[in-house]
Amino acid sequence: METTFVVHVEDQPGVLTRVASLVRRRGFNIESLTVGHTETPGVSRMTIVLDVDEAAIARIEANLYKLVNVIRVDNVTPRPSVFRDLAMIKVAATAESRGAIMQLVDVFRARVVDVSPDSLIIEITGTEDKIDGLVEMLKQYGVLEMARTGRVAMSRGADAGQRARTDIGDDDGEVALDGNVSYSV
Incomplete structure (x- = not known):
């Protein structure tokens, strides 16, 4: 899992x-x-x-x-959470293919962050599936390079944390956790 x-x-x-x-x-x-x-x-x-x-x-x-x-x-x-990934994808782009690539960028709500005579760098933020989908569609044009951040996550709502150590810097070795639970380290 x-x-x-x-x-x-x-x-x-x-x-x-x-x-x-x-x-x-x-x-x-x-x-x-x-x-x-x-x-x-x-x-x-x-x-x-x-x-x-x-x-x-x-x-x-x-x-x-x-x-x-x-x-x-x-x-x-x-828990209800928001998961996101960021990718930068450099794709080969000829004068003939730029329009089609730009349409894909719009459909996936990505954006072009760099343009050169023979390539585009596309930035996309979203779920892993969304990014994988764009990468798959761009393969026909030639994905030259890609960098992905990996998943970041945040629980929804104001009270999202579970337990937190409160002993940082203590000398007694006891770890006090929220909820009156403690572990010895």
């Missing part, structure tokens, strides 16, 4: 490596991984997509919380 975790972490060197290593050691393949800054200084947001069975989901979440720099872990898969 494809599962999407949103993990808030301290913005420190080595955190990405520790998270990826934890997943690798458990024998899971990362389908998609994106990392970026959040609205909170010093906190980064990771969106991790894994193909795991139901039993592994809780284990992965618990193991992520064991990592020192992890602040919050949310499995957004079962």
